Amino acid sequence: MSVILDISKIDMVFPTPKGPFTALKEVDLQISKGEFVSLIGHSGCGKSTVLNVVAGLYQASTGGVILNGREVSEPGPERAVVFQNHSLLPWLTAYQNVELAVKQVFGRSKSKAEVRDWVEHNLKLVHMDHAMNKRPDEISGGMKQRVGIARALAMQPEVLLMDEPFGALDALTRAHMQDSLMEIQAELNNTVIMITHDVDEAVLLSDRIVMMTNGPAATIGEILDVNLERPRERLALAEDPEYNHLRSEVLKFLYEKQRKVEPISASKSAKESTKKTTEVA
Amino acid sequence: MTTTTTKVAKMNALQLNNAQFKSILQKATNLVALPLIGIVVFLLLWSMAADRIDTSLGKFPGPSSVVTQASTLYDEHVAEREKATAFYERQEKRNAERVAKDPNYQPKIRKYTGKETFFDQIITSLITVMSGFLLAALIAVPLGIAIGLNKSLNTAVNPIVQLFKPVSPLAWLPLVTMVVSAVYVSPEPVVPKSFLNSMITVTLCCIWPMVINTSVGVASIDKDLVNVSRVLRLPALKHVQKIVLPASVPAIFTGMRLSLGVAWMVLIAAEMLAQNPGLGKFVWDEFQNGSSDSLSRIMTAVIVIGFIGFLLDRVMLQLQRVVSWDKAGAH
Ligand SMILES: Nc1ncnc2c1ncn2[C@@H]1O[C@H](COP(=O)(O)OP(=O)(O)OP(=O)(O)O)[C@@H](O)[C@H]1O
Numbered sequence: 001m002s003v004i005l006d007i008s009k010i011d012m013v014f015p016t017p018k019g020p021f022t023a024l025k026e027v028d029l030q031i032s033k034g035e036f037v038s039l040i041g042h043s044g045c046g047k048s049t050v051l052n053v054v055a056g057l058y059q060a061s062t063g064g065v066i067l068n069g070r071e072v073s074e075p076g077p078e079r080a081v082v083f084q085n086h087s088l089l090p091w092l093t094a095y096q097n098v099e100l101a102v103k104q105v106f107g108r109s110k111s112k113a114e115v116r117d118w119v120e121h122n123l124k125l126v127h128m129d130h131a132m133n134k135r136p137d138e139i140s141g142g143m144k145q146r147v148g149i150a151r152a153l154a155m156q157p158e159v160l161l162m163d164e165p166f167g168a169l170d171a172l173t174r175a176h177m178q179d180s181l182m183e184i185q186a187e188l189n190n191t192v193i194m195i196t197h198d199v200d201e202a203v204l205l206s207d208r209i210v211m212m213t214n215g216p217a218a219t220i221g222e223i224l225d226v227n228l229e230r231p232r233e234r235l236a237l238a239e240d241p242e243y244n245h246l247r248s249e250v251l252k253f254l255y256e257k258q259r260k261v262e263p264i265s266a267s268k269s270a271k272e273s274t275k276k277t278t279e280v281a
Numbered sequence: 282m283t284t285t286t287t288k289v290a291k292m293n294a295l296q297l298n299n300a301q302f303k304s305i306l307q308k309a310t311n312l313v314a315l316p317l318i319g320i321v322v323f324l325l326l327w328s329m330a331a332d333r334i335d336t337s338l339g340k341f342p343g344p345s346s347v348v349t350q351a352s353t354l355y356d357e358h359v360a361e362r363e364k365a366t367a368f369y370e371r372q373e374k375r376n377a378e379r380v381a382k383d384p385n386y387q388p389k390i391r392k393y394t395g396k397e398t399f400f401d402q403i404i405t406s407l408i409t410v411m412s413g414f415l416l417a418a419l420i421a422v423p424l425g426i427a428i429g430l431n432k433s434l435n436t437a438v439n440p441i442v443q444l445f446k447p448v449s450p451l452a453w454l455p456l457v458t459m460v461v462s463a464v465y466v467s468p469e470p471v472v473p474k475s476f477l478n479s480m481i482t483v484t485l486c487c488i489w490p491m492v493i494n495t496s497v498g499v500a501s502i503d504k505d506l507v508n509v510s511r512v513l514r515l516p517a518l519k520h521v522q523k524i525v526l527p528a529s530v531p532a533i534f535t536g537m538r539l540s541l542g543v544a545w546m547v548l549i550a551a552e553m554l555a556q557n558p559g560l561g562k563f564v565w566d567e568f569q570n571g572s573s574d575s576l577s578r579i580m581t582a583v584i585v586i587g588f589i590g591f592l593l594d595r596v597m598l599q600l601q602r603v604v605s606w607d608k609a610g611a612h
């Protein structure tokens with residue numbers, strides 16, 4: 001398989017008032033065309049930072065991201081992003097939100113009618129064609145997320161980047177969205193990087209699960225290959241020994257090897273607050 | 282059996298109507314009756330208090346004398362307009378006669394220079410406040426957007442804005458007057474100097490709240506929306522047009538409504554202070570006049586000023602409702 005995206009030994013150091021903060025250290029990952037990779041790790045470890053570097057929204061301090069043999073230096077529609085909280089423009093309808101992206105990316109190559117067809121096609125793909133002319137505040141959270149996905153798909157990206165796309169949804173809607181996403185993925189076979197907090201979601205959707213260590217200086221801890229056959233069916237998988245094995249592997253990584261050491265940070269913040277109060281007094 | 286069901290259905294319909302009627306009644310009470318009660322109580326208190334206040338110009342005007350004066354002011358306006366028409370008719374006739382006598386005669390057309398009526402002053406004030414406001418918007422909105430988009434520019438301009446924002450525009454008035462008379466010298470001025478003075482004062486008053494609100498609105502655009510624009514690689518101008526401007530429309534309108542309200546108050550004061558035509562001058566002239574009607578005429582003006590201020594705000598609100606996507610913010 002050909003490597004389409006090469007995340008090559010990136011470090012990310014943020015300048016902060018308290019001095020430089022190393023969020024990522026030597027994150028190195030190669031992704032093949034058509035592969036679905038999910039990033040999992042505890043909150044604050046640096047998953048979004050990796051995604052933002054790939055998107056070009058952040059610049060890595062050292063190392064770089066190479067897409068199709070070219071180094072990435074700024075954001076672009078060939079690396080479309082589905083943001084955690086949909087990020088639809090609230091003053092535009094679902095149709096207009098997708099249209100803005102399509103016009104920007106294909107405005108020169110597509111005629112007016114083609115633009116309209118393409119916008120409608122992508123909204124149909126996420127089953128949102130019935131509410132095309134509704135504004136974001138008139139549709140539910142899951143529907144907004146669908147439109148956000150349609151907007152990203154409509155750019156025909158080389159790599160689709162999703163930052164906890166279903167994180168804000170309730171469990172039922174989330175399951176529904178996962179099924180939709182698998183359907184779309186079966187049809188389009190996109191290259192996808194998806195961040196998630198949900199172990200089941202990671203195993204269900206991915207070809208590979210990338211597990212990150214805790215920050216600071218977070219890096220890739222383990223990579224798990226998921227060789228479950230597609231199409232996958234969540235009910236059948238619940239009984240599948242391979243599925244359950246993979247699931248427990250991820251859980252082990254998260255809760256044994258990378259246990260989040262909350263008490264330390266809690267006592268630290270408590271100390272800080274007492275310090276503050278003494279300072280005030 | 283069927284008859285009973287229809288009966289029940291009818292009764293249900295009746296009950297429903299009854300409930301609907303009640304809710305409509307409730308709404309009517311809230312929307313019409315309560316404000317009406319408020320106004321009536323206010324009028325009562327006002328007329329009672331007015332009876333008890335004696336001034337050197339007679340009793341303080343109560344509601345009835347204000348109503349009388351309002352109609353007098355209207356009659357005066359109509360009379361003045363008739364005089365003006367009569368003047369122009371006479372002038373035309375005279376000119377026609379002279380041309381008939383002497384074909385080489387170039388007819389002179391003189392403007393009628395009667396007294397401005399109350400209604401003329403209202404129009405003058407309205408035109409002044411709107412022109413000053415529009416001029417301020419033309420400067421403040423682009424400036425606010427630039428400041429909101431560019432941190433360095435914000436840091437550079439912020440001290441100046443903060444310094445001038447608390448200055449009463451009336452303090453500028455003498456400076457504005459002197460500069461306008463020095464700079465604006467033309468034998469046939471398009472607009473009178475006094476108009477320019479008032480208008481610039483209004484602009485100076487409007488500009489700061491608009492700049493501040495616009496720049497804050499622009500600077501606080503959701504970061505994700507900016508990232509959407511970056512991922513799409515929208516060119517700078519398109520970024521402003523498609524993302525920045527719509528996103529900050531609610532903030533821009535907040536600034537506009539704020540400044541229009543203050544501008545209306547300041548304009549009246551400026552007109553009083555500088556004797557520039559407008560409602561302020563009307564009030565001042567009546568005060569100087571000191572006739573027995575003066576106080577009720579001033580009181581009429583006060584109520585009209587308040588009412589126009591209210592209308593201006595309503596118009597802006599309506600405009601905001603039409604322009605802005607954020608229906609929740611427009612109230
Ligand atoms: N712009 C920034 N400036 C300074 N520090 C940052 C910045 N962005 C992220 N960080 C820090 O880098 C670390 C990783 O953040 P990141 O948002 O990537 O975590 P995450 O894994 O996505 O967390 P979550 O699961 O909660 O979304 C955190 O400690 C965060 O405080």
Ligand SMILES: [Mg+2]
Pocket residue numbers: 047048049163
């Ligand atoms: Mg994150």
